[in-house]
Amino acid sequence: MNRLLGIETEYGLYVEGRGVADQILESVNLLRCCPFPAVKGAWDYRLEDPRRDMRGFRVEQLAVDPHDAQIEREHPISLSERETRSDHVLTNGARLYNDHAHPEYATPECRRLMDLIAQDKAGERILLACAQAYQRQSGATVKLYKNNTDYHGSSYGTHESYLLLRSVNFDTLASTMTPFLTTRMIYAGAGKTGVEVNPNPRVPYQISQRADFYMDTMNVETLYRRPIFNTRDEPHARLRDYRRLHVICGDANMSEYATALKVGTTALVLDLLEDGWAANFFIIDPVKTAQSISRDPDGKWLVETDDGVMSAIDIQRRYLQAAQERYTGRDAETDWILREWETVLNLLETDPELLGNRLDWVAKRQLLSLFAESEGVPLDDPAMIALDLAYHDIDPVEGLYYALVEQGRMQTLVSREEVDYAMQNPPTDTRAAIRGLCVQRYTPQVESLNWERIILRNEEQTVRLDLSQLTGDTRDLNRRLTAASTITEFVQLLQSPRRASKTDEEESS
């Protein structure tokens, strides 16, 4: 893909004998057991601005979940902000930290789907190692789940980031992405037992984990009143040139194929937008539509639009067709996405059960059905929720998704060796390699770092390395930086006027 991509996943955390009031501390304790080399406690928050809205304003404050706020009030913790965050930057350029009581792994920036899949899976393995280390230390059972709900009304996110040109008009971006994101769950959903809203409609199984938590079509929120289209304007690149599409409505996928299709199709729609294409219809009520599709996995997924009623599959086909017309034959990765997108939409229409080796929501439902029929229990039996949760257990010895992989029932896209490699190494063609090199070589000199800036202190000299413009293929630069024999040489390579700054200009601006 010709853009920077990333996935950030907040993991569900279970520590035997501990409850929600202890969860921040337990998340911090788990991260303290991280057995991998890292720069710790140096994340630079100064360039972050989560209240800035793409629509041209900044909200006074972000909404919070009232139930969660009550826990916060009743169970204050005595950790410092730095301790609470427990920031780690890893040698692969990834960020690992505590985000709202959840251990979060944010992949390094990738340009290729296979790199992203490997880095996403590397995150699972890194966090599993943290959990195992903490379990040994504490003596309590520690489990991590890559999902988005506790099935009791609390949700946590899996967000995708896509860099795109700011020249894409906001209204066009929002109006084109919203129907796409509203219907994308038919292949990207992770599946969920039951419904988490009051009054609770009796739905034994739905397509999406996250749809119950959509409250708005579009806003800047992430903690509460979550939207389908998030308007946060925080590009982590040069503001005047770039936007970042921050997708917060998606599910955490265990399936590599589903992750690849989810990210690949979304990136292609952004390609279309950058090339001047736009969707010429809109969904009448996106939130209601998303929830209706999700809660009717065997339905026709009919959607009311200003252009009449059409199925979610046909909506996806509109985007697919536009992408096929423009990008067929562009490169192997694009051709894979186009072909699989078409195949999946066709099978969803004719025989969705054949997608049980690719899509999470289908695979999980087949597992639950197998158990229900074998044990003679209904699909809405409470035991099904435990099995649903176990599907997302990242421990390959116990997780049900990994039982399917072990038996060859799920298509995988990256090898174990590639995931092993990604645990220690960044993608070779993005600015993440620069961050990774700093962690690998210059940990004592790293004063602070984030997605777009690294500050090094060497022999009383402070150097700011500005990565905000390094959004393209940086393979050549990374190769030269890797060959640098000293930190001085490393810094000099980055200190062209376009690539680094030693001034205080940025701080004061």
Place this chain on the structure above:
Amino acid sequence: MILQADERVRRPMPTEPLTRPGGDGDGPSKPDVKRPDTNELLKRMRRVDPDQARRYRQRSGQ
């Protein structure tokens, strides 16, 4: 719908390459297909503690 693994494993895997680290253009790997056995899956599912979902409570996140 009971798993029909036989059908699925016979279906050809994608053959077009995705680019990979190193740019060698290898395609997605085929899964290591063993003889599907739902008994093993059921055994794994029976080991799941049915009370785990009741105990599993989380703070809200993003």
